[in-house]
Amino acid sequence: MDAQSRPPKLMDRVKATMRVKRYSPRTEKTYCYWIRYFIRYHGVRHPASMGAPELKAFLEHLAVERHVAAATQNQALNAIVFLYRHVLEQKLGEIGEFSHARRPRRLPVVLSHQEVMRVLSHLSGPMHLMGNLMYGSGLRLIETCRLRVRDIDFDRQIITVRAGKGDKDRTTLLPASCVPALQHQITLAQQQLSSRLHHGCVPVSLPHALDRKYPNAGVSLAWQWLFPASRPCFDDSGKTVLHHIHPSAVQKAVKSAMKAASLPRPGSCHTLRHSFATQLLVQGTDIRTLQELLGHKSIETTQIYTHVLGNGFAGVRSPLG
Structure with a gap:
């Protein structure tokens, strides 16, 4: 054979x-x-x-x-x-009872606005902008890394998250304070694209064979990564492409900033997203709107933030006052 x-x-x-x-x-x-x-x-x-x-x-x-x-x-x-x-298209049958790993219920670590500002002050360049977007827009780390020029809508002040968790699209807030830095990042993307076109036309990586449907998408400004990797790589077909920044580089920078900010509680990139959620609840944002902004499938996932704030007790007060 x-x-x-x-x-x-x-x-x-x-x-x-x-x-x-x-x-x-x-x-x-x-x-x-x-x-x-x-x-x-x-x-x-x-x-x-x-x-x-x-x-x-x-x-x-x-x-x-x-x-x-x-x-x-x-x-x-x-x-x-x-x-x-x-x-395999083969029936698995009943698994039956088995030992389940423990699922401890833990409240997420959140920071006050002042603490977040201290963390962000220890970030610079693109890392500072990415930290701002995780806190100011409630983006997950991977969603921030995957942002393209086309996802930023300055006129409507929204960011479109494409193929987020569960392969779902959603829109979220674009903080006005991030506009100048985002415009600068798009200018850099344009300059880098021009340089690549001049030196050999390395396209950006595209989703789901889009390059076959739109052959020029990989070298159009709209499809450029906002936060590209420092050097090209090979895709699954062996083609040289430019991918987005690796999440581990952002995690390392944020972890270092958290340490430099001398926080009383350990934090991560996701802590910035948690802090976005709790700050919106403090401002009076309703839970359904918050669910949509965060891209949660279940309202129960979003409600965890009410417990972080201590608002899950229907106004009950302690007998001590």
Whole structure:
């Protein structure tokens, strides 16, 4: 049997299926990790020869021996279910009862406005703007990294978040104080694009084969990353492209700024988004509007911020006054 007639390998089928269904690159990487782990755990047996009992044993292993978090165990479960349902097209059967990883309920760390300002004062250049957007617009870290020129609407003062969590689009606030820095960042994107066109025409990475539908999109200003990586890389097809800044670089800068600000509580990039939510609630923003701005699927996720503020007790006062 030659290479062309040979059936595709399992992991190639997994990746192809995820791309057809438009899963994000991060989800693809995560699911592939758990599927490989599941196969290795069971002695490199093919998943088609396994089923619910093997999945149950794997989930037990993660909870009891690996002590993973509940979200991690659920992530592994979702990956294996995806494999059987969409790739192997094979019924998994009833998993039955298994040891669930503990899901502790913890309130998010939030900062006061003054504390956030102290943190932001220790950031500079694009990192300062990215910190401002996570706090001023409530963006997730990866959403900030993925912003393109076309996502900024100065006239309506909104930012469009495209293919956010759950592959959903939404709009959120564009802080007026960020306008000059955003305009400067777009000017830099224009200058960098002109330089790349002059020296070899390296396009930006595009979603879901958009470059085939719009061949010039990768070298148009609208599709340029606001926060590009420092150097080009190769995409899955081996083509040289310019990707956005890696989230780890932003995490490192924000962590350093948090430390320099001498905060009483540890924080992260997501702390800036949490602080956005609590500040809007303090200002009287209704919970439904906040849910839309944050892009939460469930109102229960948004309501956690009312508990952070102590507003979840329907006006009940302590007997001590």
